[in-house]
Amino acid sequence: MTRAGRPRGRPPASWGRAAARAPVVWGVSLVAYVVAVLHRTSLGVAGVDAVERFDVTATVLSTFVVVQVAVYAALQVPMGLLLDRLGSRRLVAGGALLMASGQLLLAFATDLGPAYVARVLIGAGDAATFISVLRLVAVWFPARRVPLYTQLTGLVGQLGQVAAAIPLAGVLHLAGWTSAFVGMGAVGVLAAVGVAVAVRDRPPGAEAPPVPRGLAAPLREVLGTPGTWLGFWSHAVTQFSTTVFVLLWGFPFLTVAQGRTPAEAGTLLTLNVVAAMLAGPVIGVLTGRHPLRRSWMVLAIAVAVAMAWAAVLVHPGPSPLWLLALFVVVLGVGGPGSAIGFDYARTSNASHRLGTATGVVNVGGFSTAVVSILVVGVVLDLAEAGGAVALSLDAFRPAFGALALPWLVGVVGVLVSRRRTRRAMAAAGVVVPPLREALARRRGTGARSGLRRSSG
Template sequence: MDTGKRKWVVFGVAVIAYAVAMMHRSSLGVAGLEAAEHFGTTPSIVSTFVVLQLATYALGQLPSGTLLDRLGPRVMLTFGSALMVAGQLMLGATDVLALAFVARFLVGLGDACIYISILSLIPRWFPPRFVPVLTQLTGMLSVVGQLMAIYALLPAIQTYGWQAGLTAAAMLGVVMVVAVYAVVRDAPSGVVVERPTEKLTQLHRGVLEVIRHPGTQLGFAIHFTSGFSMNAFVFMWGLPYLRSAQGLSQAAASALFTLISVAGMFIGPVVGMLTARHPLRRSNLALTVIWAGLLSWIVVLLLPGPAPLWLLVVLVLALAAGGPGTAVGFDYPRTMLPPTRMGVANGIVISGAFLGATVTILLIGTILEFMSGGATEYTFQQYRVALSVQIPLYLAGLVAIYVTRTRLRRRMAADGVIVPPWRDAIGRRWRNRRHL
């Protein structure tokens, strides 16, 4: 097979593996109420499963990125997929809470190896101009995994039982372990891949260098602020909130979840193309997405009662844009750090939204548990108060973006790269069009 065709096969298998990982990752988000019934506990306790999984995912990014730079994406994709299979099998086979926590730890640890490996794989197989679009395409296609969780895994659990549903999901994961190992390669034949040369005892120096770079910091801040609310919504509190607080049927709530996935499939490529065409303005693109999410939540949470369906659709669309918005953060390390540091840098960036989601899910669950006195059902007002904790997190993220962007632009200016004011940029574009 020639390289032109082979790169698409490698990319396709990697993306399918990511979609299956998304199904595993989202399983408790769509089956939170069923999990509470299975383990004989409350939804807020089930939320701690997700907190552990996301915290493991976020904290596992740095070691995963370090190993990725040394071992390559093929090994890490295979290893991560296998860990997620083990976690889902264990979760399906137990009704003991302690073992369920171990299972979600394995899912989170395996998940930490998947997307970061694909981010490393794409620049090795494709020209730079394709990288932002393919990064968005990866996220766009991975939402198939969320749809599988909603329309295949959840009905399977409800129809055939907890163990049968999760075991079937794990078997699909086994297929992907074999496919990844058999098909994916780190780079085209004949291409020499650079690896870090420092000794393990000096590893911390390179990591600290990446952390201190303002491009990494800005990427982290963008990823955090764009994605924490969407992740908290998708992975845990979205369906319970829509069903219990907003009074929607399971079919209507699932339809809104589907809208998140479908809208992301259309928004992602647009964000990718704009990022590639306007690299000096990519932070403004992310800020537009972030402000849309923040303002949508403010309007919904200010209402004294359930929101009209059209407003919930607006909220869901704003959250859907948050996924493509997070991918803008990866473009900073890619264009500003050496290739041998991409794994570590992307690991730091990708931890942003998931650390934010971990904190958000934990805070929401804690507030609901406190306000309800341990009840298994929560009221509209309790959800309204609990979900309001997202507002200060949005504001903190926005401050971080503006501060780190200023630092990065100063560094760019010192290197001779000036970001012109909007008025000058628009004026120049207008003058160029008049001369055509």
């Protein structure tokens, strides 16, 4: 980098055009990601309608989302490898068309077979979107701004969750299942057209990255990097329980178990998004300013999320509205907290491996969520068989309590991979001082600064 912050080898004129076009490329791709989140979370507000339409139990309903999220998680690494070869534009546009076709199929499905195929298409298209938009951020913006724009991408994308919680729920109940999901398909097609017209894989004048030869070698290199695994576990432990809540079980928990109206539940889910949008820029700035302390942010968020779950589950009877509001706010912070994992992928791997590394990290939260969503459904059915009322608070307590096990595995994963990552950093000449030593040094610097100001 030159002193002015311009990459070496790029003509000044083309750099000016890139700086002007970057917000457009990011903005259009971001709209596509918002639509992807809308597709992803649509079944969460349509869960009760899906039970009636397909005449299924809680376990079968959970498999709809499990299939979708399992496909999403399973395709992250293949999509990352394709991303490093084909570029973001093709993957985002193609993903939007896949999700649109899935929603159109779901609109007319009345049997389980077509419904499962629809969720597979949605999961596959969704798998291509987020990691592709993150690559655009890394390519089009200066490195010092990437953590902030990564957070903003994840947060603005959650507007799709708001669209699912309020407008989609309204259309679903006013116009019916078919009209709602046909409309979803149309929105997906528009997103694909916008990306094809406005998005480009790299700025004008930028050199094309080397195309990887084969698939095994790039994947081995990424998997052999300790920072990749630190990103994987960071993403998993902060995100998975939020995904379980938002994608399927949050709306039934709030309305049936907690006795809240659909309007109150929608407002709480929206509050979850607002909390994420407010916390994200703060986490992004802190990540950029304190890259050696990212794991402490991950662990702090994980502990806060666990305490929020415990507070709601041990409360006798339905929780008061203020506690539910606090609960969804803390869960909301888990979303931007998981984006710290992508920063580990970016800083630990070569730029031409970024798609693959981001895909591996993204597997963390969603693979854990797949197992957790299914476990919650199974425990709910077992609780009902044991005498609990379907989707009651007594049934949800053990079901959500089972999330403690993947949380514990995730925390251990962060601690172990952090030790390995710091060992690799030390071998490269970067030593991370203990937190107590860093805080003592900071206090000492502050005290000396105060002495200088007082003596002056």
